[in-house]
Amino acid sequence: xxxxxxxxxxxxxxxxxxxxxxxxxxxxxxxxxxxxxxxxxxxxxxxxxxxxxxxxxxxxxxxxxxxxxxxxxxxxxxxxxxxxxxxxxxxxxxxxxxxxxxxxxxxxxxxxxxxxxxxxxxxxxxxxxxxxxxxxxxxxxxxxxxxxxxxxxxxxxxxxxxxxxxxxxxxxxxxxxxxxxxxxxxxxxxxxxxxxxxxxxxxxxxxxxxxxxxxxxxxxxxxxxxxxxxxxxxxxxxxxxxxxxxxxxxxxxxxxxxxxxxxxxxxxxxxxxxxxxxxxxxxxxxxxxxxxxxxxxxxxxxxxxxxxxxxxxxxxxxxxxxxxxxxxxxxxxxxxxxxxxxxxxxxxxxxxxxx
Amino acid sequence: xxxxxxxxxxxxxxxxxxxxxxxxxxxxxxxxxxxxxxxxxxxxxxxxxxxxxxxxxxxxxxxxxxxxxxxxxxxxxxxxxxxxxxxxxxxxxxxxxxxxxxxxxxxxxxxxxxxxxxxxxxxxxxxxxxxxxxxxxxxxxxxxxxxxxxxxxxxxxxxxxxxxxxxxxxxxxxxxxxxxxxxxxxxxxxxxxxxxxxxxxxxxxxxxxxxxxxxxxxxxxxxxxxxxxxxxxxxxxxxxxxxxxxxxxxxxxxxxxxxxxxxxxxxxxxxxxxxxx
Amino acid sequence: xxxxxxxxxxxxxxxxxxxxxxxxxxxxxxxxxxxxxxxxxxxxxxxxxxxxxxxxxxxxxxxxxxxxxxxxxxxxxxxxxxxxxxxxxxxxxxxxxxxxxxxxxxxxxxxxxxxxxxxxxxxxxxxxxxxxxxxxxxxxxxxxxxxxxxxxxxxxxxxxxxxxxxxxxxxxxxxxxxxxxxxxxxxxxxxxxxxxxxxxxxxxxxxxxxxxxxxxxxxxxxxxxxxxxxxxxxxxxxxxxxxxxxxxxxxxxxxxxxxxxxxxxxxxxxxxxxxxxxxxxxxxxxxxxxxxxxxxxxxxxxxxxxxxxxx
Ligand SMILES: Nc1ncnc2c1ncn2[C@@H]1O[C@H](COP(=O)(O)OP(=O)(O)OP(=O)(O)O)[C@@H](O)[C@H]1O
Ligand SMILES: [Mg+2]
Numbered sequence: 047x048x049x050x051x052x053x054x055x056x057x058x059x060x061x062x063x064x065x066x067x068x069x070x071x072x073x074x075x076x077x078x079x080x081x082x083x084x085x086x087x088x089x090x091x092x093x094x095x096x097x098x099x100x101x102x103x104x105x106x107x108x109x110x111x112x113x114x115x116x117x118x119x120x121x122x123x124x125x126x127x128x129x130x131x132x133x134x135x136x137x138x139x140x141x142x143x144x145x146x147x148x149x150x151x152x153x154x155x156x157x158x159x160x161x162x163x164x165x166x167x168x169x170x171x172x173x174x175x176x177x178x179x180x181x182x183x184x185x186x187x188x189x190x191x192x193x194x195x196x197x198x199x200x201x202x203x204x205x206x207x208x209x210x211x212x213x214x215x216x217x218x219x220x221x222x223x224x225x226x227x228x229x230x231x232x233x234x235x236x237x238x239x240x241x242x243x244x245x246x247x248x249x250x251x252x253x254x255x256x257x258x259x260x261x262x263x264x265x266x267x268x269x270x271x272x273x274x275x276x277x278x279x280x281x282x283x284x285x286x287x288x289x290x291x292x293x294x295x296x297x298x299x300x301x302x303x304x305x306x307x308x309x310x311x312x313x314x315x316x317x318x319x320x321x322x323x324x325x326x327x328x329x330x331x332x333x334x335x336x337x338x339x340x341x342x343x344x345x346x347x348x349x350x351x352x353x354x355x356x357x358x359x360x361x362x363x364x365x366x367x368x369x370x371x372x373x374x375x376x377x378x379x380x381x382x383x384x385x386x387x388x389x390x391x392x393x394x395x396x397x398x399x400x401x
Numbered sequence: 402x403x404x405x406x407x408x409x410x411x412x413x414x415x416x417x418x419x420x421x422x423x424x425x426x427x428x429x430x431x432x433x434x435x436x437x438x439x440x441x442x443x444x445x446x447x448x449x450x451x452x453x454x455x456x457x458x459x460x461x462x463x464x465x466x467x468x469x470x471x472x473x474x475x476x477x478x479x480x481x482x483x484x485x486x487x488x489x490x491x492x493x494x495x496x497x498x499x500x501x502x503x504x505x506x507x508x509x510x511x512x513x514x515x516x517x518x519x520x521x522x523x524x525x526x527x528x529x530x531x532x533x534x535x536x537x538x539x540x541x542x543x544x545x546x547x548x549x550x551x552x553x554x555x556x557x558x559x560x561x562x563x564x565x566x567x568x569x570x571x572x573x574x575x576x577x578x579x580x581x582x583x584x585x586x587x588x589x590x591x592x593x594x595x596x597x598x599x600x601x602x603x604x605x606x607x608x609x610x611x612x613x614x615x616x617x618x619x620x621x622x623x624x625x626x627x628x629x630x631x632x633x634x635x636x637x638x639x640x641x642x643x644x645x646x647x648x649x650x651x652x653x654x655x656x657x658x659x660x661x662x663x664x665x666x667x668x669x670x671x672x673x674x675x676x677x678x
Numbered sequence: 679x680x681x682x683x684x685x686x687x688x689x690x691x692x693x694x695x696x697x698x699x700x701x702x703x704x705x706x707x708x709x710x711x712x713x714x715x716x717x718x719x720x721x722x723x724x725x726x727x728x729x730x731x732x733x734x735x736x737x738x739x740x741x742x743x744x745x746x747x748x749x750x751x752x753x754x755x756x757x758x759x760x761x762x763x764x765x766x767x768x769x770x771x772x773x774x775x776x777x778x779x780x781x782x783x784x785x786x787x788x789x790x791x792x793x794x795x796x797x798x799x800x801x802x803x804x805x806x807x808x809x810x811x812x813x814x815x816x817x818x819x820x821x822x823x824x825x826x827x828x829x830x831x832x833x834x835x836x837x838x839x840x841x842x843x844x845x846x847x848x849x850x851x852x853x854x855x856x857x858x859x860x861x862x863x864x865x866x867x868x869x870x871x872x873x874x875x876x877x878x879x880x881x882x883x884x885x886x887x888x889x890x891x892x893x894x895x896x897x898x899x900x901x902x903x904x905x906x907x908x909x910x911x912x913x914x915x916x917x918x919x920x921x922x923x924x925x926x927x928x929x930x931x932x933x934x935x936x937x938x939x940x941x942x943x944x945x946x947x948x949x950x951x952x953x954x955x956x957x958x959x960x961x962x963x964x965x966x967x968x969x970x971x972x973x974x975x976x977x978x979x980x981x982x983x984x985x986x987x988x989x
Contacts, residue, residue, distance in 0.1 A: 093572075096572075096576055097575075097576075098572050098575070098576075100691065101691065102691075112692075114691060114692060115691070115692055115693045115697070117575075117580070118572075118575040118576050119575055119576070119577070119578040119579060119580060121576075123576060124576065125572075125573065125576045127569045127572070127573060129567060129569045131567065131569035131570050131572065131573035133570060133573075133574075133588055134592060135591045135592060144574070144577050145577035145578050148577060148578035148579055148583070149578055192573075192577075196577075413788060413791060413793070414793070416784075416788055417788050417789075417793075417799050417803075420785055420788070420799075420803050421799055421802045421803055423862070424802055424803050424804075424805055424806050424862070424865075425802060425805070427806075427814075427817045427818060427821055427862065428805070428806075428809070428817070430817070430820070430821060430827070430828065431817050431820070434820070434826055442826065443825070447828045447831045489711040489712055489715065490712060492708045492709070492711060492712070493708060493709045493711070493712035493713075495708055496705040496706075496708035496709045497709070500704065500705035500708075502702075502705045502706075504706070505705070508709060508713065511713075511716060512712075512716070515716055515720050517919060517971070517975070518724065518968055518971070519922075519923040519944060519947075519964065519967055519968065519971065520923065521923065521925060521944050521947045521948055521951075521964060522724065522727050522947070522961070522964035522965075522967070522968060523720065523723045523724060523727060524947070524948060524951045524952070524960070525727060525730060525735070525951045525957035525960050525961055525964075526722075526723035526724075526726035526727040526730060526957075526961070527719075527723050528737075528951075528957075529726065529735075529957065530722070530723055530726065545719060546719060548715060548719075549715045549716060549718075549719030549720055550720075552712050552715055552716065553712075553716065556712055581704070606808060606810075609810055610810030610811050610812065610813075612811070612812040612926050612929070612930070613925065613926065613929065613948055613952075616929075616952060617948075617951065617952055628810065628812040628813075631812070631813075631816065632812065632816075632930065635816065642820065642825070642826045645816070645820075646820065649813055649816060649817065652810060652813050653809060653810075653813060656808050656809060656810055656813075657805070657808060659808070660804075660805065660807075660808030664801060664804070667804065667807075667866075667870050
């Protein structure tokens with residue numbers, strides 16, 4: 047097990063900058079998830095830790111040892127690829143033991159390690175098969191097996207579940223979490239799926255445009271997103287954003303409605319802000335009450351457990367997530383209350399959180 | 402409507418049949434004359450099959466002529482060329498497929514250039530270069546020349562095969578503890594085996610067919626290859642049609658065997674050889 | 679340390695210069711054997727050949743070797759055999775390419791239909807491509823020979839010939855011999871490339887066009903042709919250059935005769951070098967051929983550019 051320190055890492059491909067001045071330290075045994083939209087540089091960062099990409103500037107250390115110049119094979123790191131990258135001409139057992147053979151491990155030790163890993167992942171009956179004869183889920187397991195056989199210093203995962211169907215993905219997600227609990231290895235996990243990030247991570251690193259936007263535990267990111275990007279990225283259905291200006295102690299939205307400023311927040315007169323409201327935090331109330339709004343229902347999307355209701359409010363298509371059924375009918379008015387303690391305010395200029 | 406379709410189908414099959422007949426007839430004729438006894442050759446000149454077939458010409462060619470030597474020489478030259486070209490071009494093809502480096506563009510341009518200029522240009526200077534080295538009239542000289550001629554095309558071909566193998570596999574191997582060269586040998590090469598076989602086949606066929614440089618560089622019987630031997634046989638004994646054609650059929654055999662081997666890769670081979678170079 | 683870091687990138691890469699050089703050289707190491715072979719065995723002789731064009735090099739004359747300037751080219755200008763060879767080259771190249779292309783395209787279209795036994799028919803139709811070129815030449819020479827070949831007898835029976843004779847020995851018809859052999863041998867090349875291009879056309883395009891009411895001819899015109907056009911253009915261009923240089927069939931079948939009526943430039947070069955052992959003159963012709971081919975390729979590139987810019 048090991049800690050990983052990333053210091054002032056920059057990466058350019060030719061003249062194209064991809065990562066800007068990344069700092070991150072990952073503790074021993076920690077499970078860190080890099081999350082962000084496609085093309086934000088997650089894979090690049092991961093591959094730099096693995097040694098598959100050169101480091102343009104900055105330093106990466108594993109256990110305080112600088113590894114910029116260390117070849118991938120000498121970093122003692124395991125990686126699970128999105129494509130699984132199983133060796134097609136080798137059996138499952140050979141795939142799993144390849145790294146040990148390269149390290150000239152004794153044969154009995156190899157058999158023992160492969161057996162243990164196969165047992166953990168339920169791969170015993172598949173050991174003699176070639177990857178071609180496996181299902182997608184089984185291949186994914188073998189890729190995991192190949193990584194854990196080695197007891198490496200750290201695990202790197204690059205979107206390991208994105209080629210699985212939804213049900214299998216859920217199952218493997220839980221399994222990875224369980225595996226991490228039992229092995230306790232330092233892990234860096236890349237995904238663009240925020241649910242995976244929320245469920246797996248000890249700490250989430252949200253990235254955008256080659257820059258780290260926020261680092262924190264999953265609920266921190268959910269409760270107190272540091273900027274508009276994180277606010278919009280974490281949470282499903284996504285947060286509603288309403289634009290407005292501070293006018294005479296209240297926020298006036300583009301359609302002229304007024305929203306009270308949450309307590310303890312100071313805005314300057316005329317400041318341009320964006321209000322963030324999570325759909326699950328919009329309350330539907332029985333009748334008109336103080337500070338409530340009335341809006342016409344546009345669209346109703348039942349998801350089974352809850353319902354997503356779209357209304358036209360504050361100059362926006364506002365989404366509401368409710369667990370109550372049958373409260374909204376298309377075309378009918380709906381009374382809505384916004385909980386001021388659950389509003390997020392962002393400066394529209396800097397996109398940063400206010401308060 | 403159905404009647405029209407029927408007519409079209411019949412026309413289509415007839416057209417395919419005509420093509421097959423056109424492709425096979427010359428080869429069939431070669432075979433036919435080679436098994437026609439000399440006594441029947443002129444009386445049954447244009448019959449589709451002689452009234453009596455015999456292998457006398459083959460027997461003569463195999464026992465009383467130098468063709469077995471020619472055959473052996475050609476096999477040695479073609480096989481060595483194929484093996485050397487495949488090794489060398491798989492290394493270069495790998496570099497072209499996997500590395501991004503300055504100068505790659507120039508290598509591609511160089512390889513393309515060699516595919517564009519007329520090789521007959523090289524006949525005279527090649528002879529002048531090789532003769533002081535004692536490489537004229539030797540199989541080694543031929544192999545060297547053929548290797549150089551086939552390497553550009555084979556490099557493009559191997560590159561296309563490597564391009565078909567995901568880069569992730571080497572990355573995985575390197576993380577598993579392999580150097581790049583180990584990953585190349587243990588992971589990538591085994592996966593390229595079909596491509597390697599195809600390259601071997603293409604190069605073997607090309608070397609087996611080469612005539613002009615062999616004519617120029619080889620003069621003694623000892624190092625004569627099959628094409629040169631057959632051609633000089635034709636100009637010397639141009640009446641012995643049966644024997645010539647029997648020798649021709651023998652020359653056809655290895656080429657056809659390799660054709661079966663590379664059939665699946667014709668498209669890749671031709672696009673590597675033609676569109677790229 | 680301080681003097682080093684001025685040259686090195688900020689601090690991302692602290693390998694020694696040796697290590698960095700090794701990493702830089704890795705792709706070159708893989709490519710080195712190929713590069714060495716090509717430079718030593720193709721580029722060096724090419725340069726030598728260019729220099730021979732301006733020298734007097736006759737293999738049988740030990741006193742030759744001196745520079746003669748443009749003498750060979752002046753000779754060339756008045757060499758009627760060379761002029762004839764130029765015309766024959768055009769004739770040989772364009773009729774071979776056009777026929778190979780047309781028959782190849784038709785074969786590809788035929789083989790693009792699914793039918794029982796298609797794989798076998800395809801393998802058989804492509805077989806001539808595997809026949810060594812010298813053997814194709816010999817085989818067809820025999821086919822045209824009235825003693826053992828059927829073709830003169832067929833032509834006689836059809837009334838095209840007054841008596842069964844060898845078209846290869848008649849100066850008026852001799853060129854058709856190598857052309858027919860070349861077409862037979864080269865159809866598979868075009869058929870294979872066109873078939874690959876045909877199979878790369880997405881099938882749903884045809885379905886969409888059919889739903890839109892396009893008939894078979896309209897579909898061919900508006901989908902097949904535009905999709906095939908790039909492949910056609912590039913394979914015709916490259917094949918033209920290749921066939922212009924392809925002397926094997928002519929050497930084998932007619933040796934340029936009768937009366938030089940089948941002599942193309944490539945076979946003329948070979949004859950000069952191989953039979954007359956006049957390397958200087960052969961190299962001069964080769965240089966002219968190279969320049970002509972380069973000019974042709976340029977012309978095509980320029981044409982392509984203007985066509986592209988017009989669209
Ligand atoms: N070899 C390369 N050469 C040039 N640019 C590259 C290269 N590899 C990646 N990039 C660029 O770097 C940026 C980041 O790529 P990266 O693969 O790290 O994204 P990602 O966050 O993993 O995205 P995804 O979720 O789609 O996998 C992209 O804009 C990509 O185009
Ligand atoms: Mg990625």
